[in-house]
Amino acid sequence: MKKCFVALxxxxxxxxxxxxxxxxxxxxxxxxxxxxxxxRDSSIPFSYLANNSKPIGYSVDIAQAIADxxxxxxxxxGLKVKYNLVTSQTRIPLVQNGTVDxxxxxxxxxxxxxxxxxxxxxxxxxxxxxLTKKTSGINDFPDLAGKNVVTTAGTTSERLLKxxxxxxxxxxxxxxxxxxxxxFLMLESGRVAAFMMDDALLAGEMAKAKxxxxxxxxxxxxxAEIYGCMLRKxxxxxxxxVDRAIAGLYKSGKxxxxxxxxxxxxxxxxxxxxxxxxxxxxxxxIAKPTDKAxxxx
Amino acid sequence: xxxxxxxxxxFKSTGIGxxxxxxxxxxxxxxxxALSLCGWLIALxxxxxxxxxxxxxNRWLAGIGxxxxxxxxxxxxxxxxxxxxxxxxxxxxxxxxxxxxxDLSPEVSGFLIVTLCLGLxxxxxxxxxxxxxxxxxxxxxxxxxxxxxxxxxxxxxxxxLPQAFRIVIPPLTSEFLNIIKNSSVASLVGLMELLAQTKQxxxxxxxxxxxFTMATLIYFTVNMGVMFxxxxxxxxLRVPGLIALGGK
Numbered sequence: 336m337k338k339c340f341v342a343l344x345x346x347x348x349x350x351x352x353x354x355x356x357x358x359x360x361x362x363x364x365x366x367x368x369x370x371x372x373x374x375r376d377s378s379i380p381f382s383y384l385a386n387n388s389k390p391i392g393y394s395v396d397i398a399q400a401i402a403d404x405x406x407x408x409x410x411x412x413g414l415k416v417k418y419n420l421v422t423s424q425t426r427i428p429l430v431q432n433g434t435v436d437x438x439x440x441x442x443x444x445x446x447x448x449x450x451x452x453x454x455x456x457x458x459x460x461x462x463x464x465x466l467t468k469k470t471s472g473i474n475d476f477p478d479l480a481g482k483n484v485v486t487t488a489g490t491t492s493e494r495l496l497k498x499x500x501x502x503x504x505x506x507x508x509x510x511x512x513x514x515x516x517x518x519f520l521m522l523e524s525g526r527v528a529a530f531m532m533d534d535a536l537l538a539g540e541m542a543k544a545k546x547x548x549x550x551x552x553x554x555x556x557x558x559a560e561i562y563g564c565m566l567r568k569x570x571x572x573x574x575x576x577v578d579r580a581i582a583g584l585y586k587s588g589k590x591x592x593x594x595x596x597x598x599x600x601x602x603x604x605x606x607x608x609x610x611x612x613x614x615x616x617x618x619x620x621i622a623k624p625t626d627k628a629x630x631x632x
Numbered sequence: 633x634x635x636x637x638x639x640x641x642x643f644k645s646t647g648i649g650x651x652x653x654x655x656x657x658x659x660x661x662x663x664x665x666a667l668s669l670c671g672w673l674i675a676l677x678x679x680x681x682x683x684x685x686x687x688x689x690n691r692w693l694a695g696i697g698x699x700x701x702x703x704x705x706x707x708x709x710x711x712x713x714x715x716x717x718x719x720x721x722x723x724x725x726x727x728x729x730x731x732x733x734x735d736l737s738p739e740v741s742g743f744l745i746v747t748l749c750l751g752l753x754x755x756x757x758x759x760x761x762x763x764x765x766x767x768x769x770x771x772x773x774x775x776x777x778x779x780x781x782x783x784x785x786x787x788x789x790x791x792x793l794p795q796a797f798r799i800v801i802p803p804l805t806s807e808f809l810n811i812i813k814n815s816s817v818a819s820l821v822g823l824m825e826l827l828a829q830t831k832q833x834x835x836x837x838x839x840x841x842x843x844f845t846m847a848t849l850i851y852f853t854v855n856m857g858v859m860f861x862x863x864x865x866x867x868x869l870r871v872p873g874l875i876a877l878g879g880k
Binding site for chain 1: 633634636638645648649718721722729733736737738739742779820822824828831832834835836837838840841843850860863
């Protein structure tokens with residue numbers, strides 16, 4: 336173990352000795368003088384657009400660290416950093432066709448997506464839970480029987496909820512809204528009793544609500560998911576740089592400052608505090624980074 | 633580009649009960665057809681009525697028709713849908729709100745709202761086409777009907793509308809095709825029609841291109857079917873010499 340560490344240390348001291356020729360994404364970035372980061376518009380507080388429509392958030396800070404690492408690696412301090420907006424439908428094709436070099440948002444690392452793209456070390460871990468009105472009387476998933484429930488289309492929560500409904504014959508009526516903002520609108524307008532989603536995103540929606548104090552996140556987490564940054568498959572050179580940037584944040588403890596900034600302090604646009612302390616699972620992920628999906632662990 | 637094609641994806645299990653992804657596409661197609669057909673029924677009836685009104689001598693009735701067209705044709709369909717879905721229900725009386733939002737299942741209430749929205753939007757377009765059809769008829773037709781002593785109602789029922797509708801079958805076909813394609817906005821309010829199922833399959837399997845190819849083929853096939861049926865209908869209803877006469 337110690338030997339291995341020394342070898343790594345030596346290798347990192349002489350990067351030029353091992354990486355002679357650039358290939359793949361790094362070559363593309365060097366040739367074009369630009370790195371393109373994929374961002375989202377409403378994944379609060381991971382990657383979203385605030386007042387001046389500049390992308391901000393926890394994942395954006397991590398993407399910036401990746402861009403800095405690439406600048407160092409290529410010795411190009413003047414490297415241009417460009418953002419490209421992606422949606423849940425476009426993020427995979429845009430990474431694959433080279434429009435976006437690395438996408439850091441709220442993308443769950445799962446086995447299906449690994450067929451299409453590569454994932455960096457995990458950057459966050461969530462559990463899927465429920466957002467509901469404090470007065471609704473819903474405390475856990477079994478309380479949803481016979482109720483209207485919303486979730487966002489195309490998410491793991493949607494699959495879990497439908498599965499639960501089928502297997503436990505709960506007679507829930509499930510709506511799949513197009514994005515988290517709309518899911519929350521369905522909840523706020525009284526169409527549904529609860530909104531199932533990743534707990535951190537629920538906290539983000541809650542912070543946006545007209546009266547945040549009326550809402551609560553409840554229920555036993557139905558699944559654990561690890562978010563990762565997505566990059567092109569079969570590009571170990573670039574992946575090594577991306578992973579090094581993320582591991583660097585973890586090792587130096589800078590990740591704690593980033594976490595505090597987005598989850599424990601007031602954030603734009605309304606200056607609300609998510610008040611979402613770091614979970615035990617995320618602490619474990621930071622101590623032992625992995626690029627595997629939660630289901631593969 | 634580094635894409636992993638997998639055409640067998642449609643036959644894979646969705647992980648929910650016994651379903652495979654193809655079932656999702658089929659149920660999506662049924663919703664799409666139900667939405668477009670019901671919406672089309674509203675559009676055809678209301679649009680014909682308004683289109684006729686716009687050509688009537690009565691200034692008030694004509695004015696109502698043209699106000700309707702201005703309102704519904706100048707606001708994007710998506711904006712109209714969000715107004716119908718999120719705004720209007722909230723200003724209804726409390727009892728109707730509970731009925732719409734809680735007593736009805738989300739599918740049914742979504743279906744009612746989207747059908748209404750599509751129907752009203754398309755009615756404005758049908759209205760303009762029916763009006764154009766009537767106005768395209770030679771003025772002599774109306775005058776001859778009046779000379780024969782027919783009332784306005786009789787003139788429309790016996791002389792003008794039977795000819796006007798024959799002329800506008802081709803543009804009405806386009807509107808019919810449009811409403812089928814426009815029904816995809818329903819995916820934005822959580823109704824699991826064809827596009828919503830496509831996106832969902834794409835997200836679940838990460839095989840986006842296969843899913844969208846399937847959706848393209850289904851929309852294309854359905855619309856080709858409509859085009860074929862409508863052109864058969866047009867040929868069947870054709871009165872020899874009428875179109876040429878109407879065009880002059």
